[in-house]
Amino acid sequence: MKVQQILLAARPKGLPTQSTFKTVTVELPELQQNEVLIKPVYYSVDPYMRGRMNDTKSYIPPFEVGKPIESGGVATVVESKDNNFHPGDLVMLTASRPLLPWSTASIYPASSLKKIDNNIPPSYYLGILGMPGLTAYFGLLDIGKPKAGETIVISGAAGAVGIVAGQIGKIYGCRVVGIAGGAEKVKMLTDKFNFDAAIDYKGNNDIQASVAAICPNGVDVYFDNVGGEISDGVMAHLNNFARVVLCGQIALYNSTEVPVGPRPQPLLLTRSVLMQGFVIGNYATRFAEGFKDLVEWVKTGKLKYTETTMEGFDKLPEAFLGLFAGKNSGKLIVKV
Amino acid sequence: MKVQQILLAARPKGLPTQSTFKTVTVELPELQQNEVLIKPVYYSVDPYMRGRMNDTKSYIPPFEVGKPIESGGVATVVESKDNNFHPGDLVMLTASRPLLPWSTASIYPASSLKKIDNNIPPSYYLGILGMPGLTAYFGLLDIGKPKAGETIVISGAAGAVGIVAGQIGKIYGCRVVGIAGGAEKVKMLTDKFNFDAAIDYKGNNDIQASVAAICPNGVDVYFDNVGGEISDGVMAHLNNFARVVLCGQIALYNSTEVPVGPRPQPLLLTRSVLMQGFVIGNYATRFAEGFKDLVEWVKTGKLKYTETTMEGFDKLPEAFLGLFAGKNSGKLIVKV
Numbered sequence: 001m002k003v004q005q006i007l008l009a010a011r012p013k014g015l016p017t018q019s020t021f022k023t024v025t026v027e028l029p030e031l032q033q034n035e036v037l038i039k040p041v042y043y044s045v046d047p048y049m050r051g052r053m054n055d056t057k058s059y060i061p062p063f064e065v066g067k068p069i070e071s072g073g074v075a076t077v078v079e080s081k082d083n084n085f086h087p088g089d090l091v092m093l094t095a096s097r098p099l100l101p102w103s104t105a106s107i108y109p110a111s112s113l114k115k116i117d118n119n120i121p122p123s124y125y126l127g128i129l130g131m132p133g134l135t136a137y138f139g140l141l142d143i144g145k146p147k148a149g150e151t152i153v154i155s156g157a158a159g160a161v162g163i164v165a166g167q168i169g170k171i172y173g174c175r176v177v178g179i180a181g182g183a184e185k186v187k188m189l190t191d192k193f194n195f196d197a198a199i200d201y202k203g204n205n206d207i208q209a210s211v212a213a214i215c216p217n218g219v220d221v222y223f224d225n226v227g228g229e230i231s232d233g234v235m236a237h238l239n240n241f242a243r244v245v246l247c248g249q250i251a252l253y254n255s256t257e258v259p260v261g262p263r264p265q266p267l268l269l270t271r272s273v274l275m276q277g278f279v280i281g282n283y284a285t286r287f288a289e290g291f292k293d294l295v296e297w298v299k300t301g302k303l304k305y306t307e308t309t310m311e312g313f314d315k316l317p318e319a320f321l322g323l324f325a326g327k328n329s330g331k332l333i334v335k336v
Numbered sequence: 337m338k339v340q341q342i343l344l345a346a347r348p349k350g351l352p353t354q355s356t357f358k359t360v361t362v363e364l365p366e367l368q369q370n371e372v373l374i375k376p377v378y379y380s381v382d383p384y385m386r387g388r389m390n391d392t393k394s395y396i397p398p399f400e401v402g403k404p405i406e407s408g409g410v411a412t413v414v415e416s417k418d419n420n421f422h423p424g425d426l427v428m429l430t431a432s433r434p435l436l437p438w439s440t441a442s443i444y445p446a447s448s449l450k451k452i453d454n455n456i457p458p459s460y461y462l463g464i465l466g467m468p469g470l471t472a473y474f475g476l477l478d479i480g481k482p483k484a485g486e487t488i489v490i491s492g493a494a495g496a497v498g499i500v501a502g503q504i505g506k507i508y509g510c511r512v513v514g515i516a517g518g519a520e521k522v523k524m525l526t527d528k529f530n531f532d533a534a535i536d537y538k539g540n541n542d543i544q545a546s547v548a549a550i551c552p553n554g555v556d557v558y559f560d561n562v563g564g565e566i567s568d569g570v571m572a573h574l575n576n577f578a579r580v581v582l583c584g585q586i587a588l589y590n591s592t593e594v595p596v597g598p599r600p601q602p603l604l605l606t607r608s609v610l611m612q613g614f615v616i617g618n619y620a621t622r623f624a625e626g627f628k629d630l631v632e633w634v635k636t637g638k639l640k641y642t643e644t645t646m647e648g649f650d651k652l653p654e655a656f657l658g659l660f661a662g663k664n665s666g667k668l669i670v671k672v
């Protein structure tokens with residue numbers, strides 16, 4: 001059986017482009033006993049994948065040049081030589097990072113697959129109930145430790161993680177302020193997702209002044225998906241004993257040189273601020289706890305959700321590149 | 337009674353100089369009932385005092401121009417109109433920050449004074465058993481959370497806080513590496529204070545390479561008294577889940593512009609590092625706990641101590657200015 005695969009063609013310098021990717025056709029081997037042939041139904045594309053395109057030591061190994069890209073995915077069973085799986089079953093990988101290769105079909109041992117609940121829209125497993133939702137949950141609650149009445153500022157607030165973090169902040173009784181790019185996203189945050197206020201960084205040259213105006217009591221928790229100058233503007237208003245949750249630094253991912261900026265240490269010192277980086281894998285043993293709360297909040301309507309969906313396997317590179325132009329609202333999903 | 341006082345003459349721009357200070361003679365009022373006249377015996381001079389010379393909001397109010405400087409101090413009673421105090425008693429202030437004005441004598445209500453134990457050298461209350469010792473204790477143990485076998489790197493290691501932090505690290509079974517300026521200090525750290533290794537940043541242009549060579553297993557706890565480029569060199573070698581204790585940033589205190597450097601956030605994120613600023617006042621309710629351990633370790637010889645002493649009330653400005661030239665080993669004390 002012939003399948004199409006999308007490979008990493010070359011490690012990008014700076015911003016990735018279409019030439020970062022290459023589509024090839026390969027032949028899959030015969031299906032063996034206890035193996036399952038699956039086809040992807042939904043892929044997630046995520047900013048952290050940019051880091052894997054560099055050949056640097058990190059919490060997750062780099063992509064290999066000439067090998068398929070992989071990202072979060074939900075698949076359907078096409079053919080099975082295992083009694084536990086049947087054509088039409090919706091499945092994910094059981095790995096602690098359930099990443100599917102970018103391939104129009106793949107073969108896996110049945111033991112590496114798990115069926116998913118048909119009563120939940122399958123794409124939710126890639127977003128609000130998947131890595132982005134769990135990232136928001138543990139980052140905000142375990143590191144940010146929000147207390148009722150406190151002010152939370154979230155950068156990249158209209159992204160997959162940001163909209164969940166903001167709503168959890170509201171569930172915990174905080175004042176939540178989002179920073180996002182464009183009037184439409186800002187409106188979505190306040191109108192649909194219950195944020196108390198939102199700042200449009202694209203229509204705004206002075207984040208620091210805007211934060212000062214909108215957060216008269218200062219900032220207690222800064223949930224940072226973005227880094228760079230937006231963070232400088234927010235951090236100027238951190239209160240004593242504030243917590244900075246380092247969740248993403250998308251503004252810096254395409255830097256070809258070491259990003260330089262004002263040193264934060266003097267401010268962190270004099271105001272007794274905690275800054276903590278994390279990756280969601282740190283919480284692997286506690287995923288069930290987060291999943292339980294997230295499912296409950298989704299079912300009771302406390303947690304709303306939005307996706308941007310693109311269609312077509314061949315759109316995967318374009319979807320990924322769009323992340324760096326801020327094209328998505330909420331989770332960006334590619335429907336195969 | 338006429339006394340000499342040393343005032344803040346003007347807020348320094350950049351490095352303070354002798355003209356930052358001004359000595360004046362003033363007349364003290366008559367001693368009233370329940371008041372005590374005290375003369376300073378020892379003063380502490382400390383890097384954090386530089387911050388109080390700026391007119392900026394911080395955890396402790398700025399010094400006022402035209403008012404006496406104040407710093408940690410031990411005093412002796414000269415005259416008393418209170419039954420609890422008698423001439424010759426050694427005393428400190430009971431305030432949570434026991435700071436004495438730079439004045440050759442002062443009058444206080446008896447209720448604001450406490451006697452100190454005559455069996456401990458009085459200058460110890462300004463160093464190993466005072467704010468610097470407690471700062472090392474809570475910073476290293478409460479934030480750094482060292483585990484036996486881990487590697488701790490300490491910048492400003494030969495200073496009042498550094499030598500205590502390093503020895504506590506050894507008590508906890510860690511490998512302790514100090515960074516200090518000059519061959520003499522480096523020798524003192526390894527020979528007298530039991531550090532496993534020490535790096536002389538003055539004879540060394542590449543801190544990053546030195547840390548790599550001396551810490552082959554990476555750095556688990558970085559106790560930072562210094563900031564700036566020394567910290568950049570250490571932080572390049574932080575392990576996953578490392579802790580950075582922000583205790584001081586003396587390299588940056590005299591900057592007239594916002595100090596700029598490589599942004600640490602991407603590294604903190606990908607390695608799940610915690611960075612936490614603190615000031616010792618945060619631990620005021622737990623001082624007794626720290627004091628108890630420190631006294632025990634001093635008595636059993638687990639914790640050694642060194643002071644640099646200058647003599648003369650008029651030497652206070654010079655002693656303070658010497659901190660920024662790295663002239664002291666261990667705690668810098670002025671004996672009046």
